[in-house]
Amino acid sequence: MKRVYTAVMAVTAVLLLASAAQAQVTLNSVRVGAKDSIALAKFYEAAFGMWEVNRINAPGGPEIFVNFGATSEAAKANKSEPIVIMHRDSDDLKDEIPHVILNVKDMAATVAAIKAAGGSMAGDPRAFGNTGIVIGIAVDPVGNRVELIQRP
Numbered sequence: 001m002k003r004v005y006t007a008v009m010a011v012t013a014v015l016l017l018a019s020a021a022q023a024q025v026t027l028n029s030v031r032v033g034a035k036d037s038i039a040l041a042k043f044y045e046a047a048f049g050m051w052e053v054n055r056i057n058a059p060g061g062p063e064i065f066v067n068f069g070a071t072s073e074a075a076k077a078n079k080s081e082p083i084v085i086m087h088r089d090s091d092d093l094k095d096e097i098p099h100v101i102l103n104v105k106d107m108a109a110t111v112a113a114i115k116a117a118g119g120s121m122a123g124d125p126r127a128f129g130n131t132g133i134v135i136g137i138a139v140d141p142v143g144n145r146v147e148l149i150q151r152p
Contacts, residue, residue: 016050029065033088034100034142037064041085043141046109046117051075053082084132085126091142099145101138107134107150114138114146125150 032038041064044050051072054065059131065082069075083100107125114121118141125136125148130152137145 014128027081029084031084031086032037032100032140032144033086034140034144035088035091036142037061037085037087040064040140040142040144041066043117043119044083044085047114047138047140049085053078058087060089093143096109099147099148101149104148104150107136107148110138110148111138119146 032040037038044066045052049068050066051069051074052064053067053072053076056063056065066085067075067078067080067082069078078138109123111125119138122137122139122145125134127133128135134150136148136150138148139145
């Protein structure tokens with residue numbers, strides 16, 4: 001069942017990317033929520049080496065933008081789209097499907113960093129068929145899922 005789900009998600013992603021390219025639609029950002037957006041931003045910084053690049057004081061709580069970079073300045077200059085961590089009233093999640101997908105170079109090191117920062121894994125990382133790709137699903141401290149993909 002997991003293989004079927006993964007295959008369906010991969011095909012859907014390819015179709016969406018093709019459709020988006022034709023419609024000149026691009027990714028603006030990825031948004032995840034937490035009751036304590038500041039604490040969750042610290043997790044993403046510790047687990048994935050991200051830095052805060054912007055903060056908006058929105059009603060209910062701050063929205064924190066994080067991005068990749070060796071330093072805060074490098075993260076601010078990074079042209080890739082950020083992850084936006086927004087306030088939500090509860091961390092009681094009902095839907096495990098929507099999630100962030102990150103490429104990683106070293107799955108074992110990334111898993112160790114996630115656990116050290118207070119996250120967990122939804123099972124062990126696994127091979128994706130005979131492709132050489134390894135996929136893992138991390139869970140941040142408030143229950144958001146983060147898919148990890150290590151390519152050969």
